Amino acid sequence: MSVSVLGAGAFGTALAISLAGNGPVNLWARSKAHADQMAQNGRNEARLPGVDLPENLSVTSDLNEACQSGTILLAVPMQKLRELLLENTNLLGGKTLVACCKGIELSTGLGPVAVIRECLPDAYPALLTGPSFAADIARGLPTALTLACEDPDLGEALQKELTTANLRLYRTTDTVGAELGGALKNVIAIACGAVVGAGLGESARAALMTRGYAEMQRMALACGARAETLAGLSGFGDLTLTCSSDLSRNYQLGLAIGRGDSFDPSITVEGAATARATAEKASGMGLDMPITRTVVALINGDLTIQDATAQLLSRPLKEE
Numbered sequence: 001m002s003v004s005v006l007g008a009g010a011f012g013t014a015l016a017i018s019l020a021g022n023g024p025v026n027l028w029a030r031s032k033a034h035a036d037q038m039a040q041n042g043r044n045e046a047r048l049p050g051v052d053l054p055e056n057l058s059v060t061s062d063l064n065e066a067c068q069s070g071t072i073l074l075a076v077p078m079q080k081l082r083e084l085l086l087e088n089t090n091l092l093g094g095k096t097l098v099a100c101c102k103g104i105e106l107s108t109g110l111g112p113v114a115v116i117r118e119c120l121p122d123a124y125p126a127l128l129t130g131p132s133f134a135a136d137i138a139r140g141l142p143t144a145l146t147l148a149c150e151d152p153d154l155g156e157a158l159q160k161e162l163t164t165a166n167l168r169l170y171r172t173t174d175t176v177g178a179e180l181g182g183a184l185k186n187v188i189a190i191a192c193g194a195v196v197g198a199g200l201g202e203s204a205r206a207a208l209m210t211r212g213y214a215e216m217q218r219m220a221l222a223c224g225a226r227a228e229t230l231a232g233l234s235g236f237g238d239l240t241l242t243c244s245s246d247l248s249r250n251y252q253l254g255l256a257i258g259r260g261d262s263f264d265p266s267i268t269v270e271g272a273a274t275a276r277a278t279a280e281k282a283s284g285m286g287l288d289m290p291i292t293r294t295v296v297a298l299i300n301g302d303l304t305i306q307d308a309t310a311q312l313l314s315r316p317l318k319e320e
Contacts, residue, residue, distance in 0.1 A: 002026060003161070004069035006084070007100075008034060008059070010047045010134035012075030015100060017138050018164045020054040027059050028066035035061035051138045067091040071098065071161060073128065074112075077268050078103030078183075081112055085119040096124040098147075098158065102182035102238075103270040104277040111179030113148070124151065126158055127175055129182035130233035131241035133248075137167065144168045146234035148178035170233060177229030180220040185239040186250040186271030187278060188212030190295050192243040193254020198305040200258075208291065209243050215289045219278065222285055257298050258305050272299050290315060 005016040008029035016027040029035040038044050038059040042052055053059070060066055072092065076084055078101040085092060097120070099112035110118065116125035130145035137143055147162065147169045149155030155171045163169045172178060191212060195204045216239070217230050229235060242248045246255075250271035256263040263269075275295045282289040294312060297303040303311070 002069050003071045003073065004028060004066045005073045005075055005100075006063070006066060007075035008038065008044060008047065009075060010044075011100060011132075011137075012073070013044045013048045013051075013053075014134035014136075014138035015073060015075060015128075016057050017051065017054060018140075018167050019162065020057045021164050021166075022161075024056045024058065025054075026066045026069060027053075027057055028063060029059060029061050032061040035059050048134060048138055051135075063088060063091060067095070071096045071158070073098045073100050073162075074116075075100040077101060078112060078270055079106060079273055081105070082115050082119060085116065089120060092123060093120050094122050094124075096126070096154065096158070098126045098128050098162070100128045101270070102129055102186060103274045104180075104183045104281070106273045106277045109277050109281045111176070111183060113150075113175040113179055124154055125149075125175075126155065127178050127182075128162070128169075129178050129238065131237040133241070133245070135247065140166045142166050142168070144170065144233055144237075146178050146181075146229075146232060147171045148175040148234070149173065150175055172229055172232070172234075174226045174229040176223050177220050177225030178234040180223060180225055181216065181230050181232075181235030182238055183270070183274045184216040184219060184278060184292075185212075185235065185242050186269075187275045187292050187295050188216070188239060189242040189248050189250035190254040190257070190269075190271045190275065190299070191291050193248075193251040193256075194258040194295075194298060194305055194308070195254075197255035197258020197261075198309075200309065205243065209239060212243075212291050213239060215291055218287055219282060219285075219289065222287055253299075271295075275299060 002024040004026040006028045113125045126149035159171045192205045253269045279296045294308045
């Protein structure tokens with residue numbers, strides 16, 4: 001049975017291209033005009049320019065058609081996931097749904113697997129996350145990701161189904177750890193971008209990545225995640241990539257903040273909403289997450305990068 005990918009952004013398109021090496025794939029675009037353009041040109045020039053779509057990748061704007069597949073990958077922004085699920089319960093209920101978004105829902109503090117479980121109790125949820133840029137996957141460059149699924153048998157079946165020639169999947173049953181690793185690293189990437197954008201140096205970026213990783217662990221372990229999950233691809237691996245590459249939209253937002261430049265508001269930056277949701281959640285749990293709080297203040301314009309730096313450096317001295 002074919003696989004469907006819902007969401008024709010860069011990442012969804014890249015996943016569909018890679019999965020087409022295994023067999024037929026359906027790629028759903030919300031806009032009919034966008035779907036028609038891809039079908040006609042054989043490329044997704046709007047989101048992933050310069051990459052040809054394989055012949056066995058079918059593009060459609062008909063959600064009913066796309067949802068005929070047994071396994072459906074949800075490559076939509078985190079803050080739009082609930083809306084998609086609730087509007088299409090008749091099509092998505094009872095399906096195997098693999099979330100491919102990273103973040104924490106602003107309104108509830110939930111991750112993607114938890115949102116699927118809440119909206120569609122009869123669905124079979126999983127999560128695909130880890131260090132990956134759409135352009136790399138689409139070009140056939142080797143990538144390793146985490147597949148998180150609480151049902152070990154389903155996780156093993158999905159691992160076999162979704163592994164491709166260039167996409168190697170490692171599985172875990174720790175969905176909480178995988179959710180939080182993929183979400184929280186975006187917040188730290190904004191902070192690292194701001195530091196580099198302000199010209200504060202590579203040493204400062206390394207320090208922020210390290211202390212940011214400590215924050216990620218603090219939140220994840222308090223939520224019941226396993227430490228080894230955060231040390232894997234969905235945590236440390238994704239953190240390393242996102243905090244060190246100009247291809248990361250979260251890092252780009254941080255660069256703009258650090259340089260005092262404007263940033264295109266039409267670009268989806270999951271880390272911005274995740275920072276706000278995480279700061280609120282951490283406050284309610286009594287967790288100290290100073291970098292996350294600082295990122296929220298920078299995004300809101302409540303702090304300058306200079307004030308933020310002084311604030312972090314003046315915190316009480318402590319053991320590592």
